[in-house]
Amino acid sequence: MTPLSYTLVITGAPWSSQAPQSALAFARELLVAGHRIDRVFLYGEGVLLASALATPPSDEVNWPKQWAGFLADNAIPATVCIASALRRGIIDDTEQARYELPGNNLLEPFGIAGLGEWVEGNVKSDRVIYFHGSN
Protein backbone atom coordinates (compact mmCIF):
# COMPACT_ATOMS: atom_id res chain seq x y z
CA MET A 1 0.00 0.00 0.00
CA THR A 2 1.26 3.46 -0.89
CA PRO A 3 1.14 5.86 2.06
CA LEU A 4 -1.11 8.83 1.32
CA SER A 5 -1.37 12.34 2.77
CA TYR A 6 -4.64 13.50 4.34
CA THR A 7 -6.22 16.77 5.42
CA LEU A 8 -9.02 16.31 7.96
CA VAL A 9 -11.70 18.99 8.23
CA ILE A 10 -13.93 18.98 11.32
CA THR A 11 -17.10 21.09 11.13
CA GLY A 12 -19.11 19.46 13.93
CA ALA A 13 -18.70 20.70 17.51
CA PRO A 14 -17.97 18.50 20.52
CA TRP A 15 -21.07 17.79 22.61
CA SER A 16 -23.40 18.83 19.83
CA SER A 17 -22.10 16.22 17.41
CA GLN A 18 -20.00 13.07 17.19
CA ALA A 19 -17.69 14.65 14.61
CA PRO A 20 -14.62 15.22 16.84
CA GLN A 21 -14.65 11.66 18.19
CA SER A 22 -15.24 9.98 14.81
CA ALA A 23 -12.45 12.13 13.37
CA LEU A 24 -10.09 11.15 16.19
CA ALA A 25 -10.77 7.42 15.78
CA PHE A 26 -10.18 7.80 12.05
CA ALA A 27 -7.01 9.89 12.52
CA ARG A 28 -5.50 7.30 14.88
CA GLU A 29 -6.12 4.51 12.35
CA LEU A 30 -4.64 6.63 9.56
CA LEU A 31 -1.33 6.78 11.41
CA VAL A 32 -1.48 3.07 12.31
CA ALA A 33 -1.88 2.33 8.60
CA GLY A 34 1.19 4.42 7.80
CA HIS A 35 -0.55 7.41 6.20
CA ARG A 36 0.38 11.04 6.90
CA ILE A 37 -1.91 13.77 8.23
CA ASP A 38 -0.87 17.08 6.64
CA ARG A 39 -3.24 19.17 8.70
CA VAL A 40 -6.39 19.16 10.78
CA PHE A 41 -8.61 22.14 9.95
CA LEU A 42 -11.48 23.22 12.21
CA TYR A 43 -14.28 25.09 10.47
CA GLY A 44 -17.73 26.40 11.41
CA GLU A 45 -19.02 24.84 14.64
CA GLY A 46 -15.95 22.61 14.64
CA VAL A 47 -13.82 25.47 16.03
CA LEU A 48 -15.34 24.82 19.47
CA LEU A 49 -13.05 21.79 19.67
CA ALA A 50 -10.18 24.26 20.19
CA SER A 51 -11.57 25.80 23.39
CA ALA A 52 -9.21 25.48 26.32
CA LEU A 53 -12.15 26.25 28.62
CA ALA A 54 -14.38 23.26 27.83
CA THR A 55 -14.77 21.46 31.15
CA PRO A 56 -16.88 18.31 31.06
CA PRO A 57 -17.42 16.31 34.29
CA SER A 58 -14.27 14.38 35.25
CA ASP A 59 -15.76 10.99 34.33
CA GLU A 60 -16.50 12.08 30.74
CA VAL A 61 -14.06 12.26 27.85
CA ASN A 62 -12.64 15.75 27.29
CA TRP A 63 -12.54 15.84 23.47
CA PRO A 64 -10.53 19.07 23.12
CA LYS A 65 -7.86 17.64 25.46
CA GLN A 66 -7.84 14.27 23.69
CA TRP A 67 -7.35 16.00 20.36
CA ALA A 68 -4.68 18.36 21.66
CA GLY A 69 -2.73 15.40 23.05
CA PHE A 70 -2.99 13.47 19.78
CA LEU A 71 -1.87 16.49 17.72
CA ALA A 72 1.07 17.26 20.02
CA ASP A 73 2.23 13.61 20.26
CA ASN A 74 2.29 13.27 16.49
CA ALA A 75 3.40 16.83 15.58
CA ILE A 76 0.36 17.36 13.35
CA PRO A 77 -0.40 20.99 12.41
CA ALA A 78 -3.93 22.03 13.40
CA THR A 79 -5.63 25.21 12.23
CA VAL A 80 -8.76 26.95 13.44
CA CYS A 81 -10.48 29.12 10.82
CA ILE A 82 -10.21 32.70 11.99
CA ALA A 83 -13.62 33.93 10.82
CA SER A 84 -15.44 30.92 12.33
CA ALA A 85 -13.38 31.27 15.54
CA LEU A 86 -13.89 35.00 16.11
CA ARG A 87 -17.67 34.67 15.69
CA ARG A 88 -17.81 31.84 18.23
CA GLY A 89 -15.43 33.28 20.80
CA ILE A 90 -12.35 31.15 20.17
CA ILE A 91 -9.53 33.68 20.63
CA ASP A 92 -5.73 33.55 20.73
CA ASP A 93 -3.49 36.22 22.26
CA THR A 94 -2.99 38.04 18.92
CA GLU A 95 -6.73 38.42 18.32
CA GLN A 96 -7.27 39.30 21.97
CA ALA A 97 -4.91 42.26 21.52
CA ARG A 98 -6.30 43.23 18.10
CA TYR A 99 -9.91 43.33 19.31
CA GLU A 100 -9.05 44.42 22.88
CA LEU A 101 -10.85 41.44 24.41
CA PRO A 102 -10.86 40.46 28.11
CA GLY A 103 -9.29 37.04 27.58
CA ASN A 104 -8.15 34.27 25.26
CA ASN A 105 -8.94 30.57 25.21
CA LEU A 106 -7.27 28.89 22.24
CA LEU A 107 -6.06 25.43 23.22
CA GLU A 108 -2.47 24.56 22.24
CA PRO A 109 -1.30 23.28 19.78
CA PHE A 110 -4.15 24.72 17.68
CA GLY A 111 -3.32 27.86 15.71
CA ILE A 112 -5.62 30.47 14.16
CA ALA A 113 -5.37 31.14 10.41
CA GLY A 114 -7.48 31.66 7.32
CA LEU A 115 -9.19 29.38 4.83
CA GLY A 116 -6.05 29.56 2.70
CA GLU A 117 -4.73 26.62 4.68
CA TRP A 118 -7.82 24.61 3.77
CA VAL A 119 -7.28 25.54 0.10
CA GLU A 120 -3.70 24.35 0.42
CA GLY A 121 -4.90 21.00 1.79
CA ASN A 122 -7.31 20.75 -1.14
CA VAL A 123 -4.44 21.22 -3.56
CA LYS A 124 -1.65 19.29 -1.84
CA SER A 125 -3.15 16.43 0.16
CA ASP A 126 -4.09 13.18 -1.56
CA ARG A 127 -7.35 13.08 0.40
CA VAL A 128 -9.51 15.64 2.22
CA ILE A 129 -12.00 14.04 4.62
CA TYR A 130 -14.80 16.04 6.30
CA PHE A 131 -16.41 15.30 9.65
CA HIS A 132 -19.69 17.19 9.88
CA GLY A 133 -22.33 17.44 12.56
CA SER A 134 -25.21 15.02 12.07
CA ASN A 135 -28.24 17.13 13.06
Add this chain to the structure above:
Amino acid sequence: MTSTQPANPTLHILNKPPGHPRFETCLQAIQDCDQLVLTENAVLALADRSVTLPAACKAMKADVDARALNEQTRTGTIDYAELVRLTAKHSRIISW
Protein backbone atom coordinates in the same frame (compact mmCIF):
# COMPACT_ATOMS: atom_id res chain seq x y z
CA MET B 1 -24.70 20.60 -17.28
CA THR B 2 -25.79 18.77 -20.41
CA SER B 3 -23.21 16.08 -21.13
CA THR B 4 -23.22 12.94 -19.05
CA GLN B 5 -19.88 12.56 -17.31
CA PRO B 6 -18.23 9.14 -16.97
CA ALA B 7 -18.91 7.60 -13.58
CA ASN B 8 -15.99 7.81 -11.18
CA PRO B 9 -16.29 5.35 -8.25
CA THR B 10 -17.02 7.46 -5.18
CA LEU B 11 -16.93 6.67 -1.48
CA HIS B 12 -19.92 8.25 0.26
CA ILE B 13 -19.61 8.71 4.02
CA LEU B 14 -23.06 9.41 5.45
CA ASN B 15 -23.69 10.41 9.07
CA LYS B 16 -27.22 11.83 8.93
CA PRO B 17 -30.22 9.83 10.26
CA PRO B 18 -32.95 8.55 7.92
CA GLY B 19 -35.43 11.37 7.33
CA HIS B 20 -32.73 14.04 7.24
CA PRO B 21 -32.83 15.84 3.88
CA ARG B 22 -29.16 15.09 3.28
CA PHE B 23 -29.74 11.37 3.93
CA GLU B 24 -32.26 11.37 1.08
CA THR B 25 -30.02 13.42 -1.24
CA CYS B 26 -27.08 11.12 -0.59
CA LEU B 27 -29.06 8.00 -1.52
CA GLN B 28 -30.20 9.73 -4.74
CA ALA B 29 -26.63 10.64 -5.64
CA ILE B 30 -25.18 7.15 -5.26
CA GLN B 31 -24.30 5.39 -8.50
CA ASP B 32 -23.95 1.65 -9.10
CA CYS B 33 -20.16 1.71 -8.89
CA ASP B 34 -20.12 3.69 -5.61
CA GLN B 35 -19.51 2.56 -2.03
CA LEU B 36 -21.61 3.83 0.90
CA VAL B 37 -20.49 3.83 4.54
CA LEU B 38 -23.04 4.62 7.27
CA THR B 39 -21.56 6.33 10.34
CA GLU B 40 -22.94 7.93 13.52
CA ASN B 41 -26.72 8.56 13.27
CA ALA B 42 -26.90 7.13 9.75
CA VAL B 43 -26.59 3.57 11.12
CA LEU B 44 -30.23 3.93 12.23
CA ALA B 45 -30.98 3.11 8.58
CA LEU B 46 -30.30 -0.55 9.52
CA ALA B 47 -33.47 -0.55 11.59
CA ASP B 48 -35.56 1.71 9.36
CA ARG B 49 -37.91 -0.44 7.25
CA SER B 50 -38.69 2.49 4.94
CA VAL B 51 -35.10 2.79 3.72
CA THR B 52 -33.72 0.91 0.72
CA LEU B 53 -29.95 0.72 0.95
CA PRO B 54 -27.64 0.22 -2.04
CA ALA B 55 -25.81 -3.10 -2.44
CA ALA B 56 -22.34 -1.70 -1.68
CA CYS B 57 -23.09 -0.48 1.84
CA LYS B 58 -21.24 -0.93 5.14
CA ALA B 59 -21.95 0.42 8.62
CA MET B 60 -19.44 1.49 11.27
CA LYS B 61 -19.36 -1.24 13.91
CA ALA B 62 -18.71 1.15 16.81
CA ASP B 63 -21.79 3.20 15.92
CA VAL B 64 -23.92 0.09 15.34
CA ASP B 65 -22.92 -1.42 18.70
CA ALA B 66 -23.48 1.87 20.54
CA ARG B 67 -27.08 1.97 19.32
CA ALA B 68 -27.77 -1.73 19.95
CA LEU B 69 -28.32 -2.41 16.26
CA ASN B 70 -25.98 -5.39 16.00
CA GLU B 71 -28.91 -7.78 15.49
CA GLN B 72 -29.73 -5.93 12.26
CA THR B 73 -28.09 -7.77 9.38
CA ARG B 74 -28.99 -5.59 6.42
CA THR B 75 -25.35 -4.60 5.89
CA GLY B 76 -21.95 -5.78 7.00
CA THR B 77 -20.05 -3.75 9.55
CA ILE B 78 -16.52 -2.35 9.35
CA ASP B 79 -14.03 -0.85 11.81
CA TYR B 80 -11.97 2.34 11.45
CA ALA B 81 -9.03 0.44 9.95
CA GLU B 82 -11.32 -0.70 7.14
CA LEU B 83 -12.72 2.82 6.71
CA VAL B 84 -9.13 4.04 6.28
CA ARG B 85 -8.58 1.36 3.61
CA LEU B 86 -11.73 2.49 1.78
CA THR B 87 -10.62 6.14 1.80
CA ALA B 88 -7.22 5.13 0.41
CA LYS B 89 -8.88 3.09 -2.34
CA HIS B 90 -11.25 5.84 -3.53
CA SER B 91 -9.83 9.07 -4.91
CA ARG B 92 -13.30 10.67 -4.74
CA ILE B 93 -14.85 10.89 -1.30
CA ILE B 94 -17.95 12.81 -0.27
CA SER B 95 -18.85 13.31 3.40
CA TRP B 96 -22.56 14.00 3.65
Add this chain to the structure above:
Amino acid sequence: MPITDMPPRNNEGFLEDANQWTPEVGRQIAADDQIELSETHWEIIEFLRGFYKSHEMSPPSNRLFVKAVKEALGEEKGNSIYLMQLFPGTPAKTACRIAGLPRPTNCL
Protein backbone atom coordinates in the same frame (compact mmCIF):
# COMPACT_ATOMS: atom_id res chain seq x y z
CA MET C 1 -6.52 71.29 8.06
CA PRO C 2 -7.50 68.39 10.37
CA ILE C 3 -11.20 68.17 11.16
CA THR C 4 -12.07 68.61 14.80
CA ASP C 5 -15.06 66.27 15.23
CA MET C 6 -13.40 63.06 13.97
CA PRO C 7 -15.76 60.10 14.68
CA PRO C 8 -14.45 57.34 17.00
CA ARG C 9 -12.08 54.76 15.53
CA ASN C 10 -10.78 51.42 16.77
CA ASN C 11 -7.18 50.51 17.62
CA GLU C 12 -6.36 49.89 13.96
CA GLY C 13 -7.87 53.17 12.81
CA PHE C 14 -11.13 51.78 11.41
CA LEU C 15 -14.31 53.77 12.03
CA GLU C 16 -16.41 52.29 14.84
CA ASP C 17 -19.54 53.25 12.88
CA ALA C 18 -19.21 53.07 9.10
CA ASN C 19 -22.22 55.40 8.72
CA GLN C 20 -20.18 58.30 10.05
CA TRP C 21 -17.90 58.34 7.02
CA THR C 22 -17.65 61.46 4.87
CA PRO C 23 -15.05 62.24 2.19
CA GLU C 24 -13.48 64.62 4.71
CA VAL C 25 -13.21 61.82 7.29
CA GLY C 26 -11.62 59.63 4.59
CA ARG C 27 -9.08 62.37 3.84
CA GLN C 28 -8.19 62.59 7.53
CA ILE C 29 -7.74 58.79 7.93
CA ALA C 30 -5.53 58.80 4.82
CA ALA C 31 -3.49 61.69 6.21
CA ASP C 32 -2.78 59.60 9.32
CA ASP C 33 -1.25 57.03 6.93
CA GLN C 34 0.74 59.80 5.16
CA ILE C 35 -1.42 59.40 2.08
CA GLU C 36 -2.69 62.43 0.20
CA LEU C 37 -5.76 61.36 -1.73
CA SER C 38 -5.66 61.97 -5.48
CA GLU C 39 -8.26 61.26 -8.12
CA THR C 40 -6.81 57.78 -8.65
CA HIS C 41 -7.28 57.06 -4.93
CA TRP C 42 -10.85 58.32 -5.03
CA GLU C 43 -11.64 56.04 -7.96
CA ILE C 44 -10.75 53.01 -5.84
CA ILE C 45 -12.44 54.36 -2.70
CA GLU C 46 -15.66 55.00 -4.60
CA PHE C 47 -15.43 51.55 -6.15
CA LEU C 48 -15.01 49.97 -2.69
CA ARG C 49 -17.93 51.90 -1.20
CA GLY C 50 -20.10 50.91 -4.15
CA PHE C 51 -18.99 47.30 -3.78
CA TYR C 52 -19.89 47.34 -0.10
CA LYS C 53 -23.32 48.79 -0.84
CA SER C 54 -24.10 46.19 -3.52
CA HIS C 55 -22.74 43.14 -1.73
CA GLU C 56 -22.92 44.11 1.98
CA MET C 57 -19.31 43.05 2.38
CA SER C 58 -15.81 44.23 1.62
CA PRO C 59 -13.73 41.97 -0.59
CA PRO C 60 -12.78 39.38 2.08
CA SER C 61 -9.09 39.21 1.21
CA ASN C 62 -6.44 41.24 -0.54
CA ARG C 63 -6.41 38.81 -3.47
CA LEU C 64 -10.16 39.17 -3.92
CA PHE C 65 -9.86 42.96 -3.62
CA VAL C 66 -7.42 42.93 -6.54
CA LYS C 67 -9.71 40.57 -8.50
CA ALA C 68 -12.76 42.75 -7.91
CA VAL C 69 -10.92 45.93 -8.98
CA LYS C 70 -9.70 44.13 -12.10
CA GLU C 71 -13.23 42.99 -12.90
CA ALA C 72 -14.60 46.54 -12.48
CA LEU C 73 -11.80 48.83 -13.69
CA GLY C 74 -9.62 46.61 -15.85
CA GLU C 75 -6.22 44.98 -15.68
CA GLU C 76 -4.28 48.27 -15.51
CA LYS C 77 -5.77 49.08 -12.10
CA GLY C 78 -6.70 45.61 -10.94
CA ASN C 79 -3.16 44.54 -10.13
CA SER C 80 -1.40 44.42 -6.81
CA ILE C 81 1.49 46.73 -7.76
CA TYR C 82 -0.82 49.58 -8.78
CA LEU C 83 -2.96 49.14 -5.67
CA MET C 84 0.07 48.80 -3.41
CA GLN C 85 1.42 52.14 -4.67
CA LEU C 86 -1.87 53.85 -3.89
CA PHE C 87 -2.57 52.07 -0.59
CA PRO C 88 0.71 50.92 1.00
CA GLY C 89 0.78 48.00 3.42
CA THR C 90 -2.00 45.53 2.71
CA PRO C 91 -3.92 47.49 0.04
CA ALA C 92 -7.34 45.97 0.90
CA LYS C 93 -6.92 46.85 4.56
CA THR C 94 -5.57 50.37 3.98
CA ALA C 95 -8.21 51.13 1.36
CA CYS C 96 -11.08 49.77 3.51
CA ARG C 97 -9.91 51.90 6.41
CA ILE C 98 -9.84 55.09 4.31
CA ALA C 99 -13.17 54.21 2.68
CA GLY C 100 -14.78 53.84 6.12
CA LEU C 101 -15.56 50.12 5.69
CA PRO C 102 -15.33 47.53 8.49
CA ARG C 103 -12.02 45.89 9.34
CA PRO C 104 -11.59 42.76 7.19
CA THR C 105 -11.58 39.52 9.24
CA ASN C 106 -8.38 38.25 7.54
CA CYS C 107 -10.47 35.22 6.76
CA LEU C 108 -8.87 34.12 3.54
Add this chain to the structure above:
Amino acid sequence: MSTLIIVDQPPYGTWAGREALDMVFSLAAFDQPAALLFTGAGVNWLRKQQAPDAIGQKSVEKNLSAAPMFGVEEILADTASCERFGLGPEQLVSGVTLAENLQDVMNAHSNVAFAG
Protein backbone atom coordinates in the same frame (compact mmCIF):
# COMPACT_ATOMS: atom_id res chain seq x y z
CA MET D 1 -9.24 19.94 -10.57
CA SER D 2 -12.44 21.70 -9.61
CA THR D 3 -14.36 21.84 -6.38
CA LEU D 4 -18.12 21.85 -5.97
CA ILE D 5 -19.44 23.28 -2.71
CA ILE D 6 -23.03 22.21 -1.98
CA VAL D 7 -25.49 24.35 0.00
CA ASP D 8 -28.54 22.35 1.14
CA GLN D 9 -29.49 24.42 4.17
CA PRO D 10 -31.86 27.38 3.90
CA PRO D 11 -30.53 30.93 4.41
CA TYR D 12 -30.67 32.85 7.72
CA GLY D 13 -31.58 29.94 10.04
CA THR D 14 -27.92 28.89 10.37
CA TRP D 15 -24.51 30.18 9.34
CA ALA D 16 -23.58 27.04 7.36
CA GLY D 17 -24.44 28.57 4.00
CA ARG D 18 -22.41 31.72 4.62
CA GLU D 19 -19.49 29.53 5.57
CA ALA D 20 -19.98 27.62 2.29
CA LEU D 21 -19.77 30.96 0.50
CA ASP D 22 -16.50 31.81 2.28
CA MET D 23 -15.09 28.43 1.15
CA VAL D 24 -15.93 29.06 -2.47
CA PHE D 25 -14.58 32.64 -2.29
CA SER D 26 -11.29 31.45 -0.86
CA LEU D 27 -10.88 28.84 -3.60
CA ALA D 28 -11.45 31.64 -6.11
CA ALA D 29 -8.93 33.85 -4.31
CA PHE D 30 -6.26 31.23 -4.99
CA ASP D 31 -7.43 30.72 -8.59
CA GLN D 32 -8.81 27.25 -7.89
CA PRO D 33 -11.83 26.43 -10.08
CA ALA D 34 -14.91 26.40 -7.86
CA ALA D 35 -18.67 26.18 -8.25
CA LEU D 36 -21.66 26.37 -5.92
CA LEU D 37 -24.64 24.04 -6.06
CA PHE D 38 -27.87 24.92 -4.25
CA THR D 39 -30.17 22.00 -3.60
CA GLY D 40 -33.03 21.05 -1.25
CA ALA D 41 -34.06 23.94 1.00
CA GLY D 42 -30.75 25.57 0.01
CA VAL D 43 -32.36 26.89 -3.20
CA ASN D 44 -34.09 29.53 -1.05
CA TRP D 45 -30.75 31.35 -1.12
CA LEU D 46 -31.59 32.21 -4.71
CA ARG D 47 -34.88 34.05 -4.21
CA LYS D 48 -34.90 37.67 -5.36
CA GLN D 49 -35.48 40.68 -3.10
CA GLN D 50 -34.55 39.30 0.29
CA ALA D 51 -34.91 41.92 3.03
CA PRO D 52 -33.33 40.59 6.25
CA ASP D 53 -32.90 43.99 7.99
CA ALA D 54 -35.50 43.21 10.64
CA ILE D 55 -33.80 39.96 11.66
CA GLY D 56 -30.45 41.72 12.00
CA GLN D 57 -28.58 39.84 9.29
CA LYS D 58 -26.88 40.77 6.05
CA SER D 59 -28.55 39.81 2.80
CA VAL D 60 -27.17 36.51 1.49
CA GLU D 61 -28.60 37.54 -1.88
CA LYS D 62 -26.23 40.53 -1.94
CA ASN D 63 -23.30 38.53 -0.54
CA LEU D 64 -23.79 35.84 -3.18
CA SER D 65 -23.92 38.42 -5.98
CA ALA D 66 -20.19 39.07 -5.42
CA ALA D 67 -19.35 35.52 -6.57
CA PRO D 68 -18.92 36.27 -10.30
CA MET D 69 -16.64 39.26 -9.52
CA PHE D 70 -14.31 36.98 -7.56
CA GLY D 71 -14.15 34.40 -10.32
CA VAL D 72 -16.49 31.71 -8.96
CA GLU D 73 -17.14 29.74 -12.14
CA GLU D 74 -20.72 28.63 -11.78
CA ILE D 75 -23.77 28.94 -9.55
CA LEU D 76 -25.99 25.92 -10.04
CA ALA D 77 -29.45 25.11 -8.70
CA ASP D 78 -31.21 21.77 -8.60
CA THR D 79 -34.27 22.08 -10.86
CA ALA D 80 -36.53 19.78 -8.82
CA SER D 81 -35.75 21.68 -5.60
CA CYS D 82 -36.55 25.01 -7.31
CA GLU D 83 -39.89 23.60 -8.44
CA ARG D 84 -40.62 22.30 -4.96
CA PHE D 85 -40.10 25.76 -3.45
CA GLY D 86 -41.94 27.58 -6.24
CA LEU D 87 -38.86 29.25 -7.64
CA GLY D 88 -39.61 30.00 -11.29
CA PRO D 89 -37.24 31.92 -13.55
CA GLU D 90 -38.84 35.24 -12.46
CA GLN D 91 -38.14 34.62 -8.77
CA LEU D 92 -34.54 33.48 -9.22
CA VAL D 93 -31.58 35.85 -8.89
CA SER D 94 -29.63 36.26 -12.13
CA GLY D 95 -26.66 34.17 -13.16
CA VAL D 96 -27.99 30.82 -11.93
CA THR D 97 -27.76 27.70 -14.11
CA LEU D 98 -30.43 25.07 -13.54
CA ALA D 99 -29.20 21.48 -13.23
CA GLU D 100 -31.47 18.50 -13.87
CA ASN D 101 -29.23 15.71 -12.68
CA LEU D 102 -27.34 15.83 -9.40
CA GLN D 103 -25.11 12.89 -10.34
CA ASP D 104 -23.92 14.64 -13.51
CA VAL D 105 -23.13 17.84 -11.61
CA MET D 106 -21.16 15.97 -8.98
CA ASN D 107 -19.28 13.88 -11.54
CA ALA D 108 -18.18 17.05 -13.31
CA HIS D 109 -16.09 18.05 -10.25
CA SER D 110 -13.10 16.30 -8.74
CA ASN D 111 -13.96 17.44 -5.19
CA VAL D 112 -17.41 17.74 -3.68
CA ALA D 113 -17.87 19.18 -0.19
CA PHE D 114 -20.36 20.69 2.25
CA ALA D 115 -19.47 23.52 4.63
CA GLY D 116 -21.05 21.76 7.59
